[in-house]
Amino acid sequence: MAGGEFALIAQLRSRLGTAGKGVRLGIGDDAAWLDPAGRQLVATMDTLVAGRHFFSDVRPYDLAWKALAVNLSDLAAMGAEARWCLLGLALPSRAAGYGAWLEDFMGGWRALAERHDVTLAGGDTVATDGPLTLSVTALGLVDRSVMRRDAARPGDRIWVTGSLGDAAAALDLALMERGREGHRVLCSAIQREALEARRLRPTPRLELGEAAASCGVRCALDCSDGFLADLGHILEASGVRAHVALDALPLSPELADLARTDSERLRRWPLTGGDDYELILCAPPSLSAALRQAAAARGLRLTAVGRILSADSGSSAAVILTWRDQVVPLPAVWGHVHAL
Numbered sequence: 001m002a003g004g005e006f007a008l009i010a011q012l013r014s015r016l017g018t019a020g021k022g023v024r025l026g027i028g029d030d031a032a033w034l035d036p037a038g039r040q041l042v043a044t045m046d047t048l049v050a051g052r053h054f055f056s057d058v059r060p061y062d063l064a065w066k067a068l069a070v071n072l073s074d075l076a077a078m079g080a081e082a083r084w085c086l087l088g089l090a091l092p093s094r095a096a097g098y099g100a101w102l103e104d105f106m107g108g109w110r111a112l113a114e115r116h117d118v119t120l121a122g123g124d125t126v127a128t129d130g131p132l133t134l135s136v137t138a139l140g141l142v143d144r145s146v147m148r149r150d151a152a153r154p155g156d157r158i159w160v161t162g163s164l165g166d167a168a169a170a171l172d173l174a175l176m177e178r179g180r181e182g183h184r185v186l187c188s189a190i191q192r193e194a195l196e197a198r199r200l201r202p203t204p205r206l207e208l209g210e211a212a213a214s215c216g217v218r219c220a221l222d223c224s225d226g227f228l229a230d231l232g233h234i235l236e237a238s239g240v241r242a243h244v245a246l247d248a249l250p251l252s253p254e255l256a257d258l259a260r261t262d263s264e265r266l267r268r269w270p271l272t273g274g275d276d277y278e279l280i281l282c283a284p285p286s287l288s289a290a291l292r293q294a295a296a297a298r299g300l301r302l303t304a305v306g307r308i309l310s311a312d313s314g315s316s317a318a319v320i321l322t323w324r325d326q327v328v329p330l331p332a333v334w335g336h337v338h339a340l
């Protein structure tokens, strides 16, 4: 990008890149100079591509929120304190330019960044002939060990923060509205708004992630691809299996209403839908009380949904799913999230 690139960077610098904790040198030089002050660094990156991760007509405010939120969610799952971000922007040319777009984008970024005291320390801006693409690197700090996906042990309880499935139901709604293939959803305007807010503006569970790690929880993952797929990552990495009670999965009041008459949907949205950005935590029962307390202190719902089993116990399936104590089949994974 020619001149426009520098104007854009100047805006980002003055609005989002103002001095933050541990920023020795932020936006403007060849690289950022950051001071972790003797703590350990946790680094993650997630990329969002128009058409695949968001609709091209998304409001820039919501896009910025989501690009930052999905990365902070990865830090939360490690138990890290979020500190700095780098932002990669690949922008297709636009007749209207990026002036008003950037203004709105920065509003959404700031709203979430200020909530967690995260500073934009640098990034890169390029023009592209492809779709709008955002790549965010998030850097966080830990003092002790992180929560890992390979640390689930037989006997652990499986916990989930917040509720599952809202974003997936909202995606179905959004696909239908755009005349695309989706699953029919009938709901009121109020229900729709609540579901849509979950799709557009996920809430990274940073405080609970840090608190859980401090309580001694060793295993966590954030739920982006769908509960079953993400739990599957834990099971595979840890060499274990799991029992999950479908009737225990936490649903929002809106989703519970929609799913009440349709157990097929109850199974599909929360289990395989994705875009939840809740934490899945595995912890021995001795930590249950401390975990419950940590969640309650933050006004966050935390639900026990199952248990980790040893690899050699009973059937060969990685996950045994039950509904009213009866074993039920696993739903087929739906969507093509990872098709390359």
Ligand SMILES: Nc1ncnc2c1ncn2[C@@H]1O[C@H](COP(=O)(O)OP(=O)(O)O)[C@@H](O)[C@H]1O
Pocket: 045, 046, 074, 224
């Ligand atoms: N292009 C890449 N180069 C190096 N590491 C990668 C790349 N893509 C993914 N990874 C790593 O693979 C692991 C799994 O990534 P991913 O499935 O994207 O996890 P998440 O759902 O937490 O974002 C992470 O450790 C990530 O850093």
Ligand SMILES: Cc1ncc(C[n+]2csc(CCOP(=O)(O)OP(=O)(O)O)c2C)c(N)n1
Pocket: 046, 051, 052, 053, 054, 055, 070, 171, 224, 225, 273, 274, 275, 337
């Ligand atoms: C327009 C649009 N189509 C589909 C989806 C659904 N979707 C796309 S990617 C994704 C999962 C997360 O994406 P991925 O690239 O796998 O992120 P990561 O696992 O690295 O966090 C979901 C649920 C969406 N959010 N928006």
Ligand SMILES: [Mg+2]
Pocket: 045, 046, 047
């Ligand atoms: Mg990723």
